[in-house]
Amino acid sequence: MMTNNRAMNRLQAACAEKGPLCVGLDTDPSYLPPEVLASFGSPAEAVLAYNRALIGATAPFAACFKVQIAYYEAMGLAGLAAYSETLKAARAAGIPAIADVKRGDIADTAKAYARSHFEGDFEADIITVNPYMGFDTLEPFLEYVEKRGKGAFVLLRTSNPGMKDIEWLPLSEEGAAMAGVGAGSRVLDAVGAGLSRAMERFGGAGELAPFGAVVGCTEEADARALRDRYPNLFFLIPGYGAQGGAARIAAALLDRAGGTVNSSRGILTAWKKDESLADKRAAGRLTMDDLAAAASRASQEAKADLLGAKALLKADAAAGSSAPGNPR
Numbered sequence: 420m421m422t423n424n425r426a427m428n429r430l431q432a433a434c435a436e437k438g439p440l441c442v443g444l445d446t447d448p449s450y451l452p453p454e455v456l457a458s459f460g461s462p463a464e465a466v467l468a469y470n471r472a473l474i475g476a477t478a479p480f481a482a483c484f485k486v487q488i489a490y491y492e493a494m495g496l497a498g499l500a501a502y503s504e505t506l507k508a509a510r511a512a513g514i515p516a517i518a519d520v521k522r523g524d525i526a527d528t529a530k531a532y533a534r535s536h537f538e539g540d541f542e543a544d545i546i547t548v549n550p551y552m553g554f555d556t557l558e559p560f561l562e563y564v565e566k567r568g569k570g571a572f573v574l575l576r577t578s579n580p581g582m583k584d585i586e587w588l589p590l591s592e593e594g595a596a597m598a599g600v601g602a603g604s605r606v607l608d609a610v611g612a613g614l615s616r617a618m619e620r621f622g623g624a625g626e627l628a629p630f631g632a633v634v635g636c637t638e639e640a641d642a643r644a645l646r647d648r649y650p651n652l653f654f655l656i657p658g659y660g661a662q663g664g665a666a667r668i669a670a671a672l673l674d675r676a677g678g679t680v681n682s683s684r685g686i687l688t689a690w691k692k693d694e695s696l697a698d699k700r701a702a703g704r705l706t707m708d709d710l711a712a713a714a715s716r717a718s719q720e721a722k723a724d725l726l727g728a729k730a731l732l733k734a735d736a737a738a739g740s741s742a743p744g745n746p747r
Contacts, residue, residue: 425629426544426570427653430515433482434679439669439729440722441517441655442477442714443683444470444505445487448494450687452705463497466490468707470505474512476711477686477718483515485655485681486543503540516543517655521574523549523556533559537569545570547633547655554613561617564629571630575610576645578635578658618651627676628652636668636680643671654678660685660721666728673729682721689717 446469448462459465474484486509491502509516518541522532536546537560548560548571563569618628631653634645646654653676656669660682669680690696690705690713699705 425564425568426515427629427631428627430483430545430570430679431627431653431677433515434677437482438480438722439656439673439678439680439725440481440718441483441485441679441681442473442481442686442718443485443487443519443681444473444687445485445490445519445683446470446473446687447490450684451710452690452700452703454703455705455707455710461497463491463494463501466494466498467501467504469710470501471508472707472711473687473714474505474508474514476715478512478514480715480718480722481514483517483679484509485517485519485683487519487683488541499541506541506543510544515545517572518543518546521547521549522560523552525552525556529556530559533563537563537567545572547572547574549574550610550613554616557613557617561620561630565621568629572633572655573610573614573630575614575632575649576634576638576641578637614649614652626651631655631678633657634672634678636665636672639665639668639671642668646672646674650675652676656680659725666724667732669725670728670732673725674732680725682718685721686714686717689713693717 446466448456448466451465451469455469456462456465459468486502486505488502491498491505494501506516506518518536520532520536522536523529524532535541536543546560546569548557550557550573557571557573560569560571564571614628614630614632617630621629628651632649632655634642634654634656635658636642636656637658654672656672656678659666659669659680669678672678673680690700690710693713693716696705696709696713699709
């Protein structure tokens with residue numbers, strides 16, 4: 420299989436063309452105003468209509484979409500139908516869709532998960548996977564990566580505050596001192612070793628790996644260490660915006676092989692803070708078109724924020740390398 424046909428290469432190309440923004444379609448019915456929600460027969464119908472409107476409105480600024488399955492599972496069978504149709508709508512728009520499912524289990528169960536998310540009604544080109552039961556749990560997913568050009572993002576350093584409970588368990592005081600608290604942890608080292616073994620299986624040195632890593636942008640201390648440690652891994656970067664992650668942290672993670680930065684609530688609920696909608700919001704007269712327009716404006720602003728941070732980081736690096744005493 421030619422590497423340029425792999426899902427991760429296509430995603431990298433989309434980010435190079437359109438910028439690094441990933442719009443998260445982690446759409447909960449509560450994210451819609453009551454007057455819009457009430458105009459549909461069910462919450463799942465409203466969510467699907469909103470997703471379709473968002474895909475159209477944010478497509479000029481989004482390199483990809485991320486669809487978190489939990490929000491759809493919570494709506495039952497109708498929600499899973501909305502999930503399936505949302506993935507299809509993204510594909511129809513010609514924009515990569517990441518299915519955020521975080522699957523990871525053993526043996527035949529893992530094989531069933533791989534089939535369910537790389538084939539059939541819930542097919543996606545790229546999914547998220549969880550390695551914390553051991554790297555053998557990822558084998559069925561990597562087979563799809565190898566044989567069918569699919570992609571997978573492996574959880575490495577997540578964006579939630581509680582990740583320190585496990586992900587930052589120290590390897591040793593010496594290791595932590597040398598590599599930084601996060602980058603020197605036992606868990607990250609174990610996951611990193613598995614990623615390194617998997618990379619050896621998939622081609623030449625310096626080539627973009629056909630799978631990537633989930634690395635949150637909420638902790639500045641280890642962003643550069645992780646980016647430098649895995650120069651050929653494309654990153655899925657959560658935590659930007661509503662979770663408190665800053666564009667400058669995301670910019671460090673976008674170096675080398677690059678990545679895509681997810682924003683969900685900041686775009687999904689942009690209508691709540693959009694000043695141009697203040698009067699309609701107060702009067703309870705918002706429409707789906709209003710919500711989509713607010714999301715479009717928010718995605719444009721997020722893209723500009725991320726690209727600005729990248730440019731500033733590049734300028735700072737250039738200034739540092741040209742300072743007296745530094746090699747050019």
